[in-house]
Each structure stands twice: as C-alpha cells, then as structure tokens.
Amino acid sequence: MFDTVLELFPKTSPDYVTIKDDPIFNPAIHLSLELPTSAYRLQDFGYNDSILASVPTEIAATSCFRVLSDEGVAALYHVCKQLEAFTTSNPRISRNVRGGVYRSKFLRDMCLDPNIAEHLSAIMQTPLLPIAMPHQLGHINFQPLTIGENVDKWHYDTLLVDTVMFVTDPNTMQGGEFQYFLGSRDEMAVLRYNQRTIPTERIIAPDMPGAGYAVLMQGNYVVHQAKAVQDASERITLVNGYSYGDLSTPDYSAIGQLMHADAPKTVTAEYVRHIGLRVARQLQSAIQTPDFQKAPAQHVEFLRQVRDQLDSAIEQLTQAEGEKMRHFGD
Numbered sequence: 001m002f003d004t005v006l007e008l009f010p011k012t013s014p015d016y017v018t019i020k021d022d023p024i025f026n027p028a029i030h031l032s033l034e035l036p037t038s039a040y041r042l043q044d045f046g047y048n049d050s051i052l053a054s055v056p057t058e059i060a061a062t063s064c065f066r067v068l069s070d071e072g073v074a075a076l077y078h079v080c081k082q083l084e085a086f087t088t089s090n091p092r093i094s095r096n097v098r099g100g101v102y103r104s105k106f107l108r109d110m111c112l113d114p115n116i117a118e119h120l121s122a123i124m125q126t127p128l129l130p131i132a133m134p135h136q137l138g139h140i141n142f143q144p145l146t147i148g149e150n151v152d153k154w155h156y157d158t159l160l161v162d163t164v165m166f167v168t169d170p171n172t173m174q175g176g177e178f179q180y181f182l183g184s185r186d187e188m189a190v191l192r193y194n195q196r197t198i199p200t201e202r203i204i205a206p207d208m209p210g211a212g213y214a215v216l217m218q219g220n221y222v223v224h225q226a227k228a229v230q231d232a233s234e235r236i237t238l239v240n241g242y243s244y245g246d247l248s249t250p251d252y253s254a255i256g257q258l259m260h261a262d263a264p265k266t267v268t269a270e271y272v273r274h275i276g277l278r279v280a281r282q283l284q285s286a287i288q289t290p291d292f293q294k295a296p297a298q299h300v301e302f303l304r305q306v307r308d309q310l311d312s313a314i315e316q317l318t319q320a321e322g323e324k325m326r327h328f329g330d
C-alpha cells in the first residue's frame, strides 16, 4: 500500500475553466519530429568552466527543427485560439496565457508527451523531463494588440531548458523574429548598464522554416527576445519547459520572477510539488534499493544533501514576494 506512483502532473488544479472544443492529442498524427542541423554550445556564448560544470550538457541553443505535423499545427492553433480568451500581462509580456495545460487536455498531453521528451533528450544528449510546475508547461505568447510593440523583451528564462515553437507561420508576417544574444547574461547586463546598443553581429535570428518548428535552448543562459510584429499579422508561440533528469544538476526555479506572471498561491503550490517530486526521486533509491555497502557517514551525507535542497526551497519561498522583475529592456 505504500508503493506509490508519483504523478508528473497534479490531480488537482487551480479553479480554471476548460476549453469547449479540445482535440485529442495523438502523437502518431500530430508529431513530425526532426533533428536540428546545428547548435551553439555554452562556450559560444562565453560561459566558463564553472557554468559548464553545473549543467549536464554543453548544448545551449539549436537551430530550428520540426516538431509538429501540419495536422498538429492545425490542432494546436485551434486550442490556442480558444485559450486566447485567458491572456494576462506582466512587466515583460503584454499578452500571454499561462496554465493553459489545466484548460486543455490536448495541450497538457502534448507538453508532457514522452516521444517529444525523448527526442529532445537525444538532441541535448542528456535526459530531459517535462517540468513538474504546470504553469511552466505550454506558456503561450500572443502578439501585443499594439502593432510595433515587442512580444517579449530581452531576458533569460525562469527555468533551465525550454523549447520555443511557432504556432503561426513566422514567414507570413513583417517582423516578429525570435532572437538570441550571442553572449553571456553578464555581458548583456554590462551593455545595458553602460547604455550601449547591442552589436548587430551578436544578434542571431535562427531561421524559422514554418509553423510547428522549434528551437531548444538552455533558456536560463541564452539571452533572447521576441521582436514586434510590424503588420496586422497574428503571431503565436508556445514555450514548453523541461527539467534535467540528471538530479545532480541543481534546480533553478526563479520563484520571485514567476510571482509577476502567476498568482503567488499557484506559484507556491506548483513549486512545492516540483521540489517535492525532485526530492522524492532522489529518495527513491534509498527506499527501493538501499545500499548496504555504504558507510554510515555516506548515508548521512546523502540525507544532508536532500535536506539542503528543502532548506534552499524554503529560503527561496520566504524571499520570493516583492522581487523586481528582471529583464534587459527592448
């Protein structure tokens, strides 16, 4: 009776209305997984050995690769148009939908899909798991209602790894590019502090062949932005978050930042389950396959490491509210 199965997605939810016409996600029909042809490494962005040692892969940002079939794009677009009724704003983004995975089973099943996760793991050369904070799954950006206003400012993400996928065709609009800064977060901070413009040769706009194509990146290290649409076109993108399966990688969840985007009660409930699941995964080996050869001091050290993560989560939560939203402007 104690052999519990831990759920990646919670069985409860905030009080969210579901969409009316939700297609059924079918990976055999909706996916068309392809590989990127190139990738930047963390070193290309100027990150040093201490950063490289803290994450399980050097791959920082890939070229654009196909994820969805034409049927997948049509179904996701149909879902996004219904979710558009629930857009919210924050100091960075004028219109986004968060928590859409609670409102649409299609979106939830797509964002949690193991075929996609396995595919992305192969690209990153390290196991990736859909993130356990549902508001960090399936984040959707819509173009601002004012033509010429950037979709999202220069920033780095509140999580370690994510995909950014175009739901609408990026080639039928004026502007609306997704761009990376080919440099580190610190370099961008110095540029902005000194009120310098970003050298154009260091701004990379990956080629986006069409709707249903995505980039995969270490969003916490790759500074990026989404440019304004310069005509009346619709621009919809979907950002999906992942965690490293390698639990020796320290967690990064920018809780204080998320409280600008989501209700603090929701952020807290999701973060506590995210950390809870992480710690449970770590404790699993001690429960299922205890190591009888280890010295007692090693077991103590193991428990201390687990406890340290809970202590650090408690500290983050107690300091989270009132943090200023970080971004590097337009």
Ligand SMILES: [Fe+2]
Binding pocket: 155, 156, 157, 219, 224
């Ligand atoms: Fe981002």
